[in-house]
Amino acid sequence: MRKEVMQEIKNMEENQDVLLNYSLLEFRHKLMLSYMYPNVIKNIEKKYGELKEYEGHKNLTGMLEYYYYFFMGMFYFRQKDLTFSLSHYRQAEKYLDSIDSEDIEVEKAEFYFKLSEVYYHMKQTYFSMNYAIRAYNIFKKQPVVHGNSTYGVQKVCCQFVIFGNLLDIMKFDEALKRAYKAYQEAEELNKNEKNRGHLIRSALFNIGLCYNQMVELDKAFFHFYKSLQITEPENHEYAAMLSPS
Structure with missing residues (x-):
């Protein structure tokens, strides 16, 4: 599916919203691969640098804004920078309830789980457990x-x-x-x-x-x-x- 999207991106008329959405999801994909195959993905920092330029961009609205802060939070967590990670998750949370998506409950579950991870590593036990239980109940x-x-x-x-x-x-x-x-x-x-x-x-x-x-x-x-x-x-x-x- 990703290969099909990459081919479509090459042939489509330029659309900044679509390109930004693609860049964000590509960044998320690389983050996922870095967890699964830590020795394979080497250029996450480069992709991070490209996306960082979008912060505050006029096209960064709604779900794109949520994705931006959520994925950046995941990146900082991956770098073990827990303070920056939590800061970006908190920014993302502002947009979570305003997202118009059929899968909003799953989006929330993914978000709650990521918050539970960072709170666990910060030893904020009850915050972490609360978010993990909320995520689990949605996934279930x-x-x-x-x-x-x-x-x-x-x-x-x-x-x-x-x-x-x-x-x-x-x-x-x-x-x-x-x-x-x-x-x-x-x-x-x-x-x-x-x-x-x-x-x-x-x-x-x-x-x-x-x-x-x-x-x-x-x-x-x-x-x-x-x-x-x-x-x-x-x-x-x-x-x-x-x-x-």
Whole structure:
């Protein structure tokens, strides 16, 4: 689909709104690939520099303005600049309710999840957990297509964030339930989709973390070891959530 769009872009009459929308979505695509294949995408910073010039541009209105700040927030999070990331997310949030889209609920869920991530890393536990739960509840309502959950990966990732926050505040029993729930959902997802082993690996590792915090060391070792047996796909960006400091 992306190749078709690229071909159409070459042949279309110049339209600044369309070109800006394309540039923003291309930037989002590169961000996604940088998470999945960290050694493949090298020119995100270049694309960032091109898009930065659009800040305050007259064509940057409505959904384009939302996308601009949302994707920039994702970029800064990727760079581990949490303050700038949150600042841009907050700017994006101003435009979220004004977006006219059939998929507005999914747009909100994606946004809530990204906020939950940055709040988790800032150790703003209750903000993070609140946004992750809101995102999860929206993703859970989305239709099942051909027996597959449309947003199965997103649901599992939300569970990871909720788990991490519960572990931070030492609610180990609740954290363990979330970790097992994430594991079950990841297992189910892996039956129907390719390259989902990293989610199972992370879920098992998180179960091990929880048992380790509960000083049930035999169980912790068992799940850590089981996690390490899953070697595909080899992708260090999908390593399990780090133990809280």
